[in-house]
Structures are given as structure tokens and as C-alpha cells.
Amino acid sequence: xxxxxxxxxxxxxxxxxxxxxxxxxxxxxxxxxxxxxxxxxxxxxxxxxxxxxxxxxxxxxxxxxxxxxxxxxxxxxxxxxxxxxxxxxxxxxxxxxxxxxxxxxxxxxxxxxxxxxxxxxxxxxxxxxxxxxxxxxxxxxxxxxxxxxxxxxxxxxxxxxxxxxxxxxxxxxxxxxxxxxxxxxxxxxxxxxxxxxxxxxxxxxxxxxxxxxxxxxxxxx
Ligand SMILES: [Zn+2]
Numbered sequence: 750x751x752x753x754x755x756x757x758x759x760x761x762x763x764x765x766x767x768x769x770x771x772x773x774x775x776x777x778x779x780x781x782x783x784x785x786x787x788x789x790x791x792x793x794x795x796x797x798x799x800x801x802x803x804x805x806x807x808x809x810x811x812x813x814x815x816x817x818x819x820x821x822x823x824x825x826x827x828x829x830x831x832x833x834x835x836x837x838x839x840x841x842x843x844x845x846x847x848x849x850x851x852x853x854x855x856x857x858x859x860x861x862x863x864x865x866x867x868x869x870x871x872x873x874x875x876x877x878x879x880x881x882x883x884x885x886x887x888x889x890x891x892x893x894x895x896x897x898x899x900x901x902x903x904x905x906x907x908x909x910x911x912x913x914x915x916x917x918x919x920x921x922x923x924x925x926x927x928x929x930x931x932x933x934x935x936x937x938x939x940x941x942x943x944x945x946x947x948x949x950x951x952x953x954x955x956x957x958x959x960x961x962x963x964x965x966x967x968x969x970x
Contacts, residue, residue, distance in 0.1 A: 785847050791837040793954050794854035794916055797824035801842035809861025813936035819943055820857045823927070826947025827857075827954065834955060834962045841912075848915055852958045853882065854922040855950060856912060859930040859939065866932035869897035873907025873924030882921035882957055889953055893968060894928060896935050920957060925950070945969050
């Protein structure tokens with residue numbers, strides 16, 4: 750064989766190897782996409798509002814902290830307590846685009862208002878069947894949160910929350926606004942109690958789905 754012929758042959762096998770690699774990567778990506786389209790089952794779903802975003806709606810910011818940090822602390826603590834009690838939790842970031850089949854879903858948020866102290870705690874839901882869980886949350890959190898409440902679904906973001914389409918809940922799916930972080934009095938009350946609020950959320954969810962072993966956390970005035 751001439752030098753030239755050898756070189757051509759090598760080029761051909763390189764090309765074939767490259768094409769094979771391309772096909773393997775393609776199949777892998779396809780399988781992964783298909784897998785992510787499969788709905789996931791669990792007992793509950795806990796989303797930390799805005800988590801994982803670097804642009805778009807990245808949440809409220811005040812001199813007391815960033816919403817994106819606070820929601821993670823609350824969601825993580827609720828998740829930890831529930832998992833310790835044997836509850837299967839899907840712990841979701843803001844843009845988990847996979848359908849989840851659960852009993853109960855909550856999305857954790859803190860409100861921000863252009864005019865400080867115009868809002869407070871509130872709740873969002875999009876279906877009449879969510880109402881009983883919403884009521885129960887309000888009953889619980891009203892005793893704890895010492896500031897004002899807004900009407901249910903008082904904003905478009907609460908009523909038409911983008912993430913409702915990814916949660917199929919047999920009991921309810923709720924957006925929990927835990928208070929207004931742009932209001933100094935509320936923010937000062939909220940910021941040292943984020944883990945406590947996670948424990949309150951865990952207690953609420955456990956009660957709601959009938960799991961024992963999650964105690965009501967001691968009230969921290
Ligand atoms: Zn938010």
C-alpha cells in the first residue's frame with residue numbers, strides 16, 4: 750500500500766469513529782430527555798421559589814436578605830424533617846420541568862412590594878379542590894405570623910402560578926407567601942425564623958397527608 754492510500758484509510762476510520770460517537774451521544778441525550786418526561790411519583794412536592802435562576806424572575810431583594818436564599822432555607826428544612834419521618838419528598842427548584850404526581854405540593858415564596866408594608870402573608874391556588882388545604886394552612890399560620898394577610902390569590906402570580914402545570918396533586922397545590930420581606934418589621938420577624946418556618950411547613954404537610962411523627966414546632970414569638 751502506498752503512503753497516500755494508508756493515510757486515506759486512516760481518515761476513513763477516524764470519520765467512522767466520529768460518526769459512531771455522535772450516534773451514541775445522540776441516543777444518550779434522547780434517552781435522558783425521554784426519562785425526564787416521565788412523571789415522577791412521591792408523597793409531597795416542595796419547591797423553593799426562584800431557586801436556581803440567574804436571570805428572569807429571580808425574586809425579591811431587600812436589605813434584610815434575598816428571597817432566593819430564604820426560600821431554599823425553608824424548603825430544605827421542611828424536606829429534611831419530612832424525609833426523617835419517612836415521607837417521600839420531591840424537592841424542586843424553580844424550573845424543574847418534569848411532571849410530579851404527589852398528594853400535596855407547596856411552593857415557598859416571600860413577597861416584595863414597591864411600597865413597603867403594603868402586603869403580608871398570602872396564599873395562592875388555582876382550583877376549588879385546593880381550598881380545604883389552603884384554609885388549614887391559614888388557620889395554622891395565622892396563629893404564628895403576627896402581620897397582615899392578603900386575600901387569597903390577590904396577585905396574578907398566585908392565581909396563575911406557572912408551576913401548577915407540573916404538579917398533579919391528589920390533595921392540593923399551594924403557593925405559600927410567608928410574608929413581605931420588603932417590609933422592615935416583617936423582614937426582621939421572618940429572617941431569624943426561616944428554619945422554624947420550614948418546620949411549620951413540614952408539620953402542615955405531614956398532618957395533611959396523615960403522616961405521624963412530625964411534631965408541631967414550638968412557637969417562637
Ligand atoms: Zn417569589
